[in-house]
Amino acid sequence: MTRFMPRPQGSTAVPQNPPPSSQAARRPAGLRARHIHFIALGSAIGTGLFYGSAGAMQAAGPSVLLVYLIAGAVVYFMLRALGEMAVANPLSGSFAEYTRRYLGNWAGYITGWMYAFEIIIVCLADLTAIAIYMRFWFPDTPQWVWVAVTLCVVGAANLTSVRLFGELEFGFTLIKVGAVIAMILGGAAILTFGLGSSPETSGISNLWEHGGFFPNGIGGMVSAFILVLFAFGGTEIIGVAGAEADEPHKAIPKAVNTVPLRILLFYVLAIAVILVLNPWTTVTGEESPFVQIFSTLGVNWAAALLNVVVITAALSAINSDLFGAGRVITGMAQTRLAPALMARRNAAGVPVITTAILVAVLTVGVILNAVLPDRVFTIIAALATFATIYVWLMILLAQVASRRLLDAQETKALSFPVPLWPWGQYFAIAFILFAFGIMVWQSEYWLALGVGVGFLVLMTAAYYGTGRHKIDPFANEVTVTQP
Numbered sequence: 062m063t064r065f066m067p068r069p070q071g072s073t074a075v076p077q078n079p080p081p082s083s084q085a086a087r088r089p090a091g092l093r094a095r096h097i098h099f100i101a102l103g104s105a106i107g108t109g110l111f112y113g114s115a116g117a118m119q120a121a122g123p124s125v126l127l128v129y130l131i132a133g134a135v136v137y138f139m140l141r142a143l144g145e146m147a148v149a150n151p152l153s154g155s156f157a158e159y160t161r162r163y164l165g166n167w168a169g170y171i172t173g174w175m176y177a178f179e180i181i182i183v184c185l186a187d188l189t190a191i192a193i194y195m196r197f198w199f200p201d202t203p204q205w206v207w208v209a210v211t212l213c214v215v216g217a218a219n220l221t222s223v224r225l226f227g228e229l230e231f232g233f234t235l236i237k238v239g240a241v242i243a244m245i246l247g248g249a250a251i252l253t254f255g256l257g258s259s260p261e262t263s264g265i266s267n268l269w270e271h272g273g274f275f276p277n278g279i280g281g282m283v284s285a286f287i288l289v290l291f292a293f294g295g296t297e298i299i300g301v302a303g304a305e306a307d308e309p310h311k312a313i314p315k316a317v318n319t320v321p322l323r324i325l326l327f328y329v330l331a332i333a334v335i336l337v338l339n340p341w342t343t344v345t346g347e348e349s350p351f352v353q354i355f356s357t358l359g360v361n362w363a364a365a366l367l368n369v370v371v372i373t374a375a376l377s378a379i380n381s382d383l384f385g386a387g388r389v390i391t392g393m394a395q396t397r398l399a400p401a402l403m404a405r406r407n408a409a410g411v412p413v414i415t416t417a418i419l420v421a422v423l424t425v426g427v428i429l430n431a432v433l434p435d436r437v438f439t440i441i442a443a444l445a446t447f448a449t450i451y452v453w454l455m456i457l458l459a460q461v462a463s464r465r466l467l468d469a470q471e472t473k474a475l476s477f478p479v480p481l482w483p484w485g486q487y488f489a490i491a492f493i494l495f496a497f498g499i500m501v502w503q504s505e506y507w508l509a510l511g512v513g514v515g516f517l518v519l520m521t522a523a524y525y526g527t528g529r530h531k532i533d534p535f536a537n538e539v540t541v542t543q544p
Contacts, residue, residue: 106237106327110292111190111371114332115350117292121285122276122341123268126329131492132289133324136296138489139453141479142460143300144317148477151309155300156456157389161396163462164455166532167524172455173393174520176297177419179448180386183294184423186441187375187382188212194375197352197368205428215376216420219383220413226384233377240370241327244351248334263338271340286496287446287506292328294449295378296320297456298385314477383419387412390419397532443506446496447513454493457486 117125143156152158157176161169191211192204199207218229252263268274275282299316335350344350351371352364391412394404403415460479464472472478479485500506524530 106234106241106374110328110331111351111374114288114292114335115344117285117288118332118336118341118344118350120277120288121282122272122274123336124275124282125285125289126333126336128282128285128289129292129324129328129332132286132293133321133328135290135453135489135492136293136324137320138479138481138485139456140296140299140317140320141477142486142489143297143456144313145475145477145479146460146463147300148310148313149475151313152392155389155392156297156452156459157398158392158396159463160455160459161398163459163466166398166530167521168455168459169396170393170398170524170529171517171520172452173389173398175448175455175516176389176452177386178516179294179445179452180382181419181422182441182445182448184379184382185425186291186445187379188423189441191372191375194352194368194372197365211376211379212420212423215379215383216416218380219387219416219420220411226380230377230381233373233380236370237374237377238327240367241331244367245326245330245334248338251338262340262343265337267337267340268333271342276341283499284503286499287443290450290496291443291446294445295382295385297452298381300456301385301388310476317477383416386419387416390415398529443500443509444512447500447509448516450493450496451513451517454490457490457493461486461490 114125117128121128143159146159147155150159157169157173159169160172188208188211189204192207195202195204195207219226221229255263277284299313331351335344352367390399390403391406393399394401394415403412403418405412405414407413461483464482467475497510500510
C-alpha cells in the first residue's frame with residue numbers, strides 16, 4: 062500500500078529532495094539516471110523530426126532552421142520550469158499536480174486531461190506515421206493493418222514493469238541517436254567526397270538558392286511553427302519520468318541540461334544536412350525526409366535501414382507517451398481529479414487499468430487510418446499541437462506562481478532554479494500565446510483550435526458536473542491500494 066501525502070494548504074515551503082527511503086516506498090522499481098537521461102534524449106527524436114519535419118520544410122524552406130532554434134529555446138525554458146518544480150518536489154502526476162497546487166484544482170484537472178488528450182492524439186500521429194513508413198516495403202497493404210499490429214506491441218510493452226520500460230526506451234534511444242549521428246556523418250561524407258547518383262544537387266548554396274533563405278516569406282516561416290512545436294511535443298515526459306527515478310534530484314537536472322545540445326544536434330544540424338544535400342523543393346512529404354535523401358542519392362540500402370530506424374522512433378514515442386499519460390492520470394486519481402479506479406497500480410508499480418483504457422481509446426487510430434489514410438496525419442498533428450502548447454503554458458504559469466509563494470531564503474535554497482528568471486519564462490509564455498495566435502490567424506488550423514477549445518469546455522463542464530470543484534484535496538490523504 063502506498064500513500065499520497067498532499068501539501069498542506071497555505072504552506073509556502075517547497076520540500077527539497079525527499080530521502081531515498083520515501084522514493085522507494087512510492088516506487089517498487091524506479092528508473093535509474095541513465096534511463097531518465099535516455100528518455101529525455103529520445104523524447105527529442107520521434108515522428109515530428111523524422112516525418113513531420115517534411116511539412117515544416119515545405120512551409121518555411123531553409124528558414125525552418127530558425128524556427129527550430131526559436132521553438133527549441135521555448136522548450137528549454139519550459140523544461141527548466143518543470144525541472145525546478147520536479148527536483149524540489151518529485152510527485153506522481155508531475156505537472157498536473159504542480160498546476161493543481163499552484164494554480165488551483167481546475168487548472169490541475171484541465172492540465173492533466175489535456176495532457177492525456179495530447180498523448181492520445183500524438184500516439185495516433187505516431188501510429189499513422191508507422192503505417193506510412195511501412196509503405197516502403199509493403200505499398201499495397203492497408204495502413205490500418207500496421208496500426209493494429211503496432212498497438213498490440215506497444216500495449217503489451219506498457220504493461221510491463223517500470224524498470225523494463227526504462228530498458229526498452231534505453232535500447233530504442235540508442236538506435237535513434239546512432240541513426241541521426243550516422244545520417245549527419247553520412248551527409249558530411251556525401252558532401253565531401255561527392256557520393257551518390259546526383260552529387261551536383263548538393264551544396265551549402267541550397268540554403269539560399271531556390272527562392273532564398275525565406276522562399277515563402279516571413280509568413281511561411283511563421284506557418285512552420287505549428288509543425289515544429291508538434292515535433293517537440295512529448296519532451297515534458299522528463300518531469301513525469303523523473304518522479305519514477307531513484308534519485309530525481311540528480312537525474313532530472315542532468316536530463317534537462319542536455320536539451321540545448323540535443324536541439325542543436327538532432328534538429329538544427331540534422332535538418333541542415335538534409336537541406337544542404339538536396340534543395341528543399343525536393344521534399345515531398347510522401348516519406349520521411351531522412352529516407353528520401355538517401356533514396357534520391359541512390360543509397361538504397363541506407364534508405365531501407367533508416368526506415369527501420371524511423372519506425373523504431375515512432376514505436377519509442379508511443380511507448381513513452383503511454384507511460385507518461387498513465388502516470389499523470391494515476392496521479393490525478395490520487396487527488397480525486399480522475400476516477401478512483403485509475404489510481405490503482407499493480408505490484409510492479411504499473412497503472413494497469415489506466416494503461417488499458419488508453420490503449421482501448423487508441424483503437425480509434427485503426428478506424429481513422431481505414432477511413433482517412435491520406436489526411437489523418439496532418440489533421441491530428443495540428444490537434445496535438447494545441448494540446449501540447451496548452452500543457453506547456455500551464456507548466457510555465459505554475460512555476461511562476463510557485464516562485465511567488467517563496468521568500469528570498471526559500472528561493473535561494475532551490476537546487477535547480479530556472480535560468481534568466483523571470484525573463485526567460487516571460488519569453489516562453491509570450492511565444493506560446495503567439496502560437497495560439499497563429500492558429501487563430503491561419504484557417505488550416507481552425508479545426509484543431511475548435512476541437513481544442515471544445516475539449517476545454519467539455520472537461521470544464523465535467524469538472525463542475527461531477528462535483529470535483531467541491532473537493533478539498535488537502536483535507537485528507539488519499540490511499541492507493543496495490544493488488
